[in-house]
Structures are given as C-alpha cells and as structure tokens.
Amino acid sequence: MRILTVGAGAAGGYFGALLARAGQDVTFLVRPGRAAALSARGLRVSGQGEEFVLEPRLVTADTLSGGYDLVLLSVKSTALAAAAHDLAPAVGPGTTIVPLLNGMAHLDSLGARFGERAVLGGVAKVVTTLDDDGDILRMAPPRALLVGETGPASEAPSARVREIRAALNGAGITSPDVEDIVAAMWHKWVFITTLAAVTCLMRGSVGEVNAAPGGEELGRAVLAEAAAVSAAAGYPVPEAERAATAATVTAAGSPLTPSMYRDLQGGRPTEVEHVFGDLIARARALSVPVPLLELATTHLRVHQRRVTKE
Structure with a gap:
C-alpha cells in the first residue's frame, strides 16, 4: 500500500515510523516548520527499549498529489478542518482514511467531506509525546491500532481491513480483529x-x-x-x-x-x-x-x- 500519514506528531509519527521501518511505502504530510525540523534531525523515536532514526519521506500541502491507498489521520481535533482540506488531493476513489482521533464527531465531518465509504473507524492505543527537540518519546508499553468498518457488523472483516491490519501487525503494531469498532x-x-x-x-x-x-x-x-x-x-x-x-x-x-x-x-x-x-x-x-x-x-x-x- 501507498500510505500517507497526516501529521508526524507523537501518535501519527510513531505509527508511521514503525510502518516505514518495516518497509511500507510511507509519506508524511507535515507543515513547513515540521518538515524543516525532520529534514534536519530525521524522525527520531526512543523509549521503552527502542531507539531508531529514519529519514522520512515528506510532503507539504502545496506539493501533495494523489494516488494513496491509505491515509492515517492523526491530528488534534482543533486542526481537523485544516487537515481535511490539506489531504484532499491525496484522496481518490480507492483511498481509505483511518482517523486516529478520540471521540466520535470526526466520523461525521470526514464522512461528509470524503464520503462515508472512505472512512474507517480507528482507535489508537499508545502513550507517546514529543520532547523539546520534536523527537518522539514512547512512555508506556501499548502500541495498538484498532481498525474496522463503521457500518453494520459482518461475520468477517472486509478485504481492506484485513490488508491494513496485516501491514500494521507486520510493523509490530498490534491490530487484532475487532467485532465492533464503533x-x-x-x-x-x-x-x-x-x-x-x-x-x-x-x-x-x-x-x-x-x-x-x-x-x-x-x-x-x-x-x-x-x-x-x-x-x-x-x-x-x-x-x-x-x-x-x-x-x-x-x-x-x-x-x-x-x-x-x-x-x-x-x-x-x-x-x-x-x-x-x-x-x-x-x-x-x-x-x-x-x-x-x-x-x-x-x-x-x-x-x-x-x-x-x-
């Protein structure tokens, strides 16, 4: 899959870094200031027994183009409207968006913007923060990302959910079957x-x-x-x-x-x-x-x- 991670902060940056380290095709959509910092220092992750540095593939809103299979949307809710506007060029007929926000209201706003079919439910279970240098610090063991269709429950996960979970599990991110993502x-x-x-x-x-x-x-x-x-x-x-x-x-x-x-x-x-x-x-x-x-x-x-x- 071609993956776009919107934001390279504590949660999105962490999950995106693990996926990139595992060999997935990951690009980070970031603001110009964050792009400059990551270009200078790399994307650094430490804590809980792991420490690594990546040279991330970066784009800003003015250089983003389409063709992404999966969008991991990890921003504060206060930045959701701006992020939805910025990521729009990345969304095509086959793009799946997995938002990692707390609460429920974002499902409605993203569904209205991109179509309900494009948006999956997502739950991030991770305890990370950015330190003073903008590096990602993992502070506690959980690193799980639950994904699922938000429509009526079915006996088996959809093909796209299975593909996303396989990529996550392959990167060391726990992503088990979820009976009801909502x-x-x-x-x-x-x-x-x-x-x-x-x-x-x-x-x-x-x-x-x-x-x-x-x-x-x-x-x-x-x-x-x-x-x-x-x-x-x-x-x-x-x-x-x-x-x-x-x-x-x-x-x-x-x-x-x-x-x-x-x-x-x-x-x-x-x-x-x-x-x-x-x-x-x-x-x-x-x-x-x-x-x-x-x-x-x-x-x-x-x-x-x-x-x-x-």
Whole structure:
C-alpha cells in the first residue's frame, strides 16, 4: 500500500515510523516548520527499549498529489478542518482514511467531506509525546491500532481491513480483529475522558491525585459517569475493560498524564469541545446526569477562552 500519514506528531509519527521501518511505502504530510525540523534531525523515536532514526519521506500541502491507498489521520481535533482540506488531493476513489482521533464527531465531518465509504473507524492505543527537540518519546508499553468498518457488523472483516491490519501487525503494531469498532471507539472515549477529567480538574498526574484524600473516589465517580453515557448510547463498557480503566486512574504513584493535561499545563488549546463538549451533549440528549464531566468541561472551556484570546 501507498500510505500517507497526516501529521508526524507523537501518535501519527510513531505509527508511521514503525510502518516505514518495516518497509511500507510511507509519506508524511507535515507543515513547513515540521518538515524543516525532520529534514534536519530525521524522525527520531526512543523509549521503552527502542531507539531508531529514519529519514522520512515528506510532503507539504502545496506539493501533495494523489494516488494513496491509505491515509492515517492523526491530528488534534482543533486542526481537523485544516487537515481535511490539506489531504484532499491525496484522496481518490480507492483511498481509505483511518482517523486516529478520540471521540466520535470526526466520523461525521470526514464522512461528509470524503464520503462515508472512505472512512474507517480507528482507535489508537499508545502513550507517546514529543520532547523539546520534536523527537518522539514512547512512555508506556501499548502500541495498538484498532481498525474496522463503521457500518453494520459482518461475520468477517472486509478485504481492506484485513490488508491494513496485516501491514500494521507486520510493523509490530498490534491490530487484532475487532467485532465492533464503533463500540471500541466509545470505550476509548470513556477511558480518555475519565483520565483527562481527573488530571485536568486536579492539575496533577494520576499518582498525585490518588495521593490526596478523595482522589481515588473521584476517579471512580468520573468513570461511572462516562460509562453511563456509553451504555445509554448502546455501547456498555465490558466489565474487564471498565476494571482496567479504574485500575489505571486509581493507580498509586502513577506518573501518567494524558495529552490534554499536558496541553493545559503548557498553556495551549485543548480538544475540549471534541472530547468533552460532544460527550456531555450526548449525555444530555440521553438524559444521563454527568455533573463531574460538566465541571471538567467548564474548567477546560475557561482555559480555552483564555488561551485563544492571547
């Protein structure tokens, strides 16, 4: 496959780098500033026992042309509209787009732009960040990418899903069969909103929150709200997965923080509307009370208004 990775940040850059290292035909669509940095330093990955440098094939929006089989779209939701505009020349009748955003709203906007048939569901499970040099640092073991058709479930994955999974697994990226990708997206949404709400409200890592009296109870209460919304939408979180999320957000001494917390602490815009605003809107439509998630949303909206005015 000819693969275009939109963005060479912490997640997209990591998955694209693994695919390129495995011999796949990968091109990175990046902004001019990122292109200059990657041309100078290469695409560097380290952490969790791996360290390598690639000379990535780069394009910018003004030099992009068509012919791609697969587009991995890994950008912040705040950059989604601009990214969709930039990648449009790469999309032809046979192109498949796999977005790696949290939440659900991007499926509608991408489907409206490129056609629902072109867009698969995707769930990225990876803990990476960019360091001060713009290099990718992997901070925890998971490196999985779930892919599936968003239409009615079938007995077997489609040919294009099988091909994408084969490429991912061949690059060392875990990509198992998924019975219902939309359910998997909802369950990731529950995880990320729980983790982000707890750390952003309390302005601390998971371990710092749980070291304070009431911290562990807060994590469980936020998870209960998020899981209730998912269940009301028709996607109850399996007990084993819910227990794993609870263990993550109540782990003593854990240094874990999500990217939204790091954006908040860094004074940068966050994905509050895509991740939180959309979820609480759905909660209201389903008559599910979510006072803690609403509090986290208001907190992040105040921050968002402040940084966008500066």
